[in-house]
Amino acid sequence: MEHLISPAKYIIFGFLPGWLLSILFVVVGVGTFTYIMAKRIAPMIKAAPDNSRFDRIPDRIIQTIKVWLLQIRQPRYMLAGVLHILVFFGFLTLFLRTNSLVVIGISENFALPGLSPDQFLGKIYNILKDYAATIVFFACIVAAIRRGIFKPARYAVPEKYGHDHTAEAVFVLAIIMGLMTTESLFEAAAVASGHEIFLAPLTLAWFFSKVLHNASHGMLQSIHVISYFAHDFLFFFFLCFLPLGKHFHVITSIFNVIFMRVQRGNIKPVMYGVSEEGLDDLESFGVKKLEDYTWKHMLDFYSCADCGRCSDQCPANLVGRPLSPRFITIKARDLMFKNYPLTGPMLKSEPLMETIYEPDEIWSCTTCGACEQECPLGIEYIDKIVDLRRGMVDEGDVPQTLQKPLKALGKRGNPWGKMEKKRADWAKDKEFAEECTVKLVEKGETAETLYFVDSISSYDDRMMDIAKASSKVLTASGVDFCILGKQEKDSGNEVIRFGEEMLFQDLKGNNVDAIKESGVKNIVTADPHAYNALKNDYPELDLPIEHISQVITKSVKSGQLKLKPVEDSSKTYTYHDPCYLGRHNELYDDPREAIDAIPGIKRVEMLKNKDRSLCCSGGGLMLFYEPEEEERMAALRVRMADEAGANVIVTACPFCLVNIEDAIKVAGFEGQIEAIELAELIETHIIK
Amino acid sequence: MEILVCIKRVPDNEENEIELNSAGNDIDRDDLVYSVNEWDNYAVEEAIQIVDNVGGSVTVVSIGDEEVDEVLRREMAMGAEKGIMLTDDAFEGSDGKGIATILKGVVEKGNYDLIMTGAQADEGYAQIGGMLAAMMDVPFASLVNKIEVGDKTLKIGREIEGGNQEMNEIDLPCVLSIQTGINEPRYVGIRGIRKVASVEIPEFGASDLGIDAGTIGEAAAKVKRVDYFMPDLGDGAEMLEGSTEEIIDKLIEILKANGGLS
Numbered sequence A: 001m002e003h004l005i006s007p008a009k010y011i012i013f014g015f016l017p018g019w020l021l022s023i024l025f026v027v028v029g030v031g032t033f034t035y036i037m038a039k040r041i042a043p044m045i046k047a048a049p050d051n052s053r054f055d056r057i058p059d060r061i062i063q064t065i066k067v068w069l070l071q072i073r074q075p076r077y078m079l080a081g082v083l084h085i086l087v088f089f090g091f092l093t094l095f096l097r098t099n100s101l102v103v104i105g106i107s108e109n110f111a112l113p114g115l116s117p118d119q120f121l122g123k124i125y126n127i128l129k130d131y132a133a134t135i136v137f138f139a140c141i142v143a144a145i146r147r148g149i150f151k152p153a154r155y156a157v158p159e160k161y162g163h164d165h166t167a168e169a170v171f172v173l174a175i176i177m178g179l180m181t182t183e184s185l186f187e188a189a190a191v192a193s194g195h196e197i198f199l200a201p202l203t204l205a206w207f208f209s210k211v212l213h214n215a216s217h218g219m220l221q222s223i224h225v226i227s228y229f230a231h232d233f234l235f236f237f238f239l240c241f242l243p244l245g246k247h248f249h250v251i252t253s254i255f256n257v258i259f260m261r262v263q264r265g266n267i268k269p270v271m272y273g274v275s276e277e278g279l280d281d282l283e284s285f286g287v288k289k290l291e292d293y294t295w296k297h298m299l300d301f302y303s304c305a306d307c308g309r310c311s312d313q314c315p316a317n318l319v320g321r322p323l324s325p326r327f328i329t330i331k332a333r334d335l336m337f338k339n340y341p342l343t344g345p346m347l348k349s350e351p352l353m354e355t356i357y358e359p360d361e362i363w364s365c366t367t368c369g370a371c372e373q374e375c376p377l378g379i380e381y382i383d384k385i386v387d388l389r390r391g392m393v394d395e396g397d398v399p400q401t402l403q404k405p406l407k408a409l410g411k412r413g414n415p416w417g418k419m420e421k422k423r424a425d426w427a428k429d430k431e432f433a434e435e436c437t438v439k440l441v442e443k444g445e446t447a448e449t450l451y452f453v454d455s456i457s458s459y460d461d462r463m464m465d466i467a468k469a470s471s472k473v474l475t476a477s478g479v480d481f482c483i484l485g486k487q488e489k490d491s492g493n494e495v496i497r498f499g500e501e502m503l504f505q506d507l508k509g510n511n512v513d514a515i516k517e518s519g520v521k522n523i524v525t526a527d528p529h530a531y532n533a534l535k536n537d538y539p540e541l542d543l544p545i546e547h548i549s550q551v552i553t554k555s556v557k558s559g560q561l562k563l564k565p566v567e568d569s570s571k572t573y574t575y576h577d578p579c580y581l582g583r584h585n586e587l588y589d590d591p592r593e594a595i596d597a598i599p600g601i602k603r604v605e606m607l608k609n610k611d612r613s614l615c616c617s618g619g620g621l622m623l624f625y626e627p628e629e630e631e632r633m634a635a636l637r638v639r640m641a642d643e644a645g646a647n648v649i650v651t652a653c654p655f656c657l658v659n660i661e662d663a664i665k666v667a668g669f670e671g672q673i674e675a676i677e678l679a680e681l682i683e684t685h686i687i688k
Numbered sequence B: 001m002e003i004l005v006c007i008k009r010v011p012d013n014e015e016n017e018i019e020l021n022s023a024g025n026d027i028d029r030d031d032l033v034y035s036v037n038e039w040d041n042y043a044v045e046e047a048i049q050i051v052d053n054v055g056g057s058v059t060v061v062s063i064g065d066e067e068v069d070e071v072l073r074r075e076m077a078m079g080a081e082k083g084i085m086l087t088d089d090a091f092e093g094s095d096g097k098g099i100a101t102i103l104k105g106v107v108e109k110g111n112y113d114l115i116m117t118g119a120q121a122d123e124g125y126a127q128i129g130g131m132l133a134a135m136m137d138v139p140f141a142s143l144v145n146k147i148e149v150g151d152k153t154l155k156i157g158r159e160i161e162g163g164n165q166e167m168n169e170i171d172l173p174c175v176l177s178i179q180t181g182i183n184e185p186r187y188v189g190i191r192g193i194r195k196v197a198s199v200e201i202p203e204f205g206a207s208d209l210g211i212d213a214g215t216i217g218e219a220a221a222k223v224k225r226v227d228y229f230m231p232d233l234g235d236g237a238e239m240l241e242g243s244t245e246e247i248i249d250k251l252i253e254i255l256k257a258n259g260g261l262s
Helices: A018-046 A057-069 A078-104 A120-150 A166-192 A204-214 A217-244 A246-258 A276-281 A295-303 A309-313 A325-339 A359-363 A370-374 A382-394 A400-412 A430-435 A455-459 A464-476 A493-497 A501-518 A528-537 A548-558 A589-596 A633-643 A654-666 A678-683 B038-054 B068-078 B096-109 B128-136 B190-195 B244-257
Strands: A449-452 A481-483 A522-525 A545-547 A572-576 A602-604 A648-651 A674-677 B002-006 B009-011 B034-036 B057-063 B082-086 B114-118 B140-149 B153-160 B164-171 B174-178
Touching (some): A018 A078, A018 A217, A018 A295, A057 A246, A078 A120, A078 A217, A120 A166, A166 A204, A166 A217, A217 A246, A276 B190, A295 A382, A309 A370, A359 A382, A382 A493, A430 A464, A449 A464, A449 A501, A455 A654, A464 A674, A464 A678, A493 A501, A493 A528, A501 A528, A501 B190, A522 A528, A522 A548, A528 A545, A545 A548, A548 A589, A548 A678, A572 A589, A572 A633, A589 A602, A633 A648, A633 A654, A648 A654, A654 A674, A674 A678, B002 B038, B009 B068, B038 B057, B038 B068, B038 B114, B038 B140, B038 B174, B057 B068, B082 B096, B096 B128, B128 B140, B128 B174, B153 B174
Parallel strands (some): A449 A481, A449 A522, A522 A545, A572 A648, A648 A674, B002 B057, B002 B114, B057 B082, B114 B174
Antiparallel strands (some): B140 B153
8 A cells, every 4th residue: 555645745735845834843842731730830949949959969869760650659559559559650651752743744744753653662662652542541431430320429629629630631631641652553553554553562553453464555644644643742741730730740750759758857947048037027927818828839739639638538528527638729720820810811819718718717726637648749748737826826816725735835844734843743752762662863963874855754644654664664774864854845836837936946056055055965765745746846956865765665675675475465456557657657667666565465557547546636735726527536536446457556655655554445445455655564574 | 195005025826836834833944935025016017107197106115034135126116116125133023913013113204195005915914903093093994896096095995705895985094905806917027126126215213103012023022823733624625636637527527416507
């Protein structure tokens, strides 16, 4: 059969040379895309600075390889994740083909260097891209069926958050399938007419070439040219459509992952580039309007793929609090699109609070980090929530329930307003003092190690037991330790996270001075919130810091700490990961090893564990906040422990213990399930 | 509207453990933390909201020594434009009438449409507002929990025992004593207070206010505190002791024993 005329040489409608049409596509397509991108970048130029995103280059490269290229977070949701990986690698493979295809419409024999069909690499590549197109096509069919017919619950859009996103999702899948189909038809028609191109068996193009086997020359010529220009059109349409919605991530994801957080656990400064001393000169604190967000946070908004994993993991969303992290992002993106329209003037920026966000929504976050752990694009939430809270604190818009503990923290250094001089009273308890001596810095004593007790274990009647048990564990481990007593103030982990920056600075300043003056060489704490603050939010404090679970495992390994067999071997234990030990500081194994060091202990895992642990409803100031919610997070957690077959929940955090002990009563498990703190559990098993 | 709010610095009953001093005539004031009287804070918030709506300015005034600077600045950080400190050795030991006399002096130095006080102070007598209004011969309303600004009048709500609500119209100028719950006072952080740290706060003594020193202070006081103590446990009162758990158990036991719980 006679060879087909290539699109470049084809004369359309008898007058328009194909190459000219191709050039027009490129000019209009690239021009439109550039215009749209310029409009999208405009708000990022007006955004707050963030100079922290260009450091630690090796870490960023490794993170980009893992999160972006290898898509390691995708399979956490297996079906969606695998589909995404198929489409992602398909796109990566087809990227070269798509680009050269655009040029083929202008110059018919164009090939990228090394990839021409007669070269070895070119042959390999052509096989790969045929399979890639086929895999992408079928992955899109499965995805469209899943999205359009089965409709997984996490994609639903509650009425208050606007319209459903299914149509856009299915539309984009249809475009992708159209791209794969037209690309394959273009080639299949050529093969069917006798061009000698190798088509990999069982690919879409191979299948089409078989179907078109007996088609007339005229028909094949039409299919060849029409599918080419349809592909060209779809490609440029897709390119320009991407920045208009959730598929912007196809373009932004690599940048978002390159610039994602590499440090864990800390909170961003009020304003990058402004020192703590310079804070007083700032006109305003935190995020109050759109442009107060940093450019990276805006990039986060653009990058959200609307996959709903954050909200699916968010404990606040789970218990019906008015917070869904997904919509923190989507609402901001909608506002960016609205205020920076593609045509017409930019709109004046209004306060975000009471327009797109509600105060209860922002106060509902426990800063557990489950959303950030899950996001396949590395979108951040905690810093944004904290920045929004900083804005509210600056405006005086703080719930009354939080004002009292904040005031007490300012006056007395603890959220209950208890007297400073009573901070070490737990250590003076007669029965305890006979068994264990605790050195007090306020009395002029000092030691190698500081045990940072923090407020709740110092003042709460029940949680003092943790302080006592920790002291006994430290003593049995041969650690020479002291406590600061009245010189210690709240670590402020939640003070900074609730947006009261200046109060946090005061507390931190006090603690840093007291710790430095005490002359200790290292710090131990049993409170993960204190652990996190001292480790990540106290950069001035250049001392090693350990959680008690690390001390326990070390001492058990060295033989210093000897544990007797489990007291009641009929019980089944489970370990609840505190957010500030686990997700924020990646201490998952030490507490488990510490529990397992008790001979004969039986331990099971709950459905959600380690980096997917379910927040108990938060510590510190969160204990005082009264959220709207349908049930308690800790009650869900207790039921999860029950389902795992456990009857003792071990945790390593006083706040988790408060919440779980309460929830055991609320959820009706009193007498069936008990909660205990790690140091308490270990202490009862020490061989003295 | 020009509004003057009279505020008082009091020991904070939430962040203190109030104990008697060894002499037994006052509370032990070592180790106490102070803050603005809670009712006064609501009054300042209400004044700021009125000014936000209809314009004008809010002035806060307090009687005492250097220490009241802290509470004046806190309320200025909330949004009060001006602060006035009334300080004079002659003020010391004043009874309620003496305090009202001093405040009348400062009111007359300004041109206020509305004067507000808290309904009472944590350690006070709930008398200043009424006395001040009487001395100035202007109308007075107590326990105000709602204010709507009209033309030369205010529509005010008052809380009535038993939870009923009363609405009144009151002519300006007037004195109102404000009940808690009238609003939700805004939060004042350290940053807010630092922002007003360098604002000048004028100080006035008795002579600045044109007050005859003989009408104020300890000498003029006709009400004098003669004793201060924690009452002995009377018959029928029992303090439950022990840990929280033990107290709860005992309480349940008592309630059950007396038929309060079945």
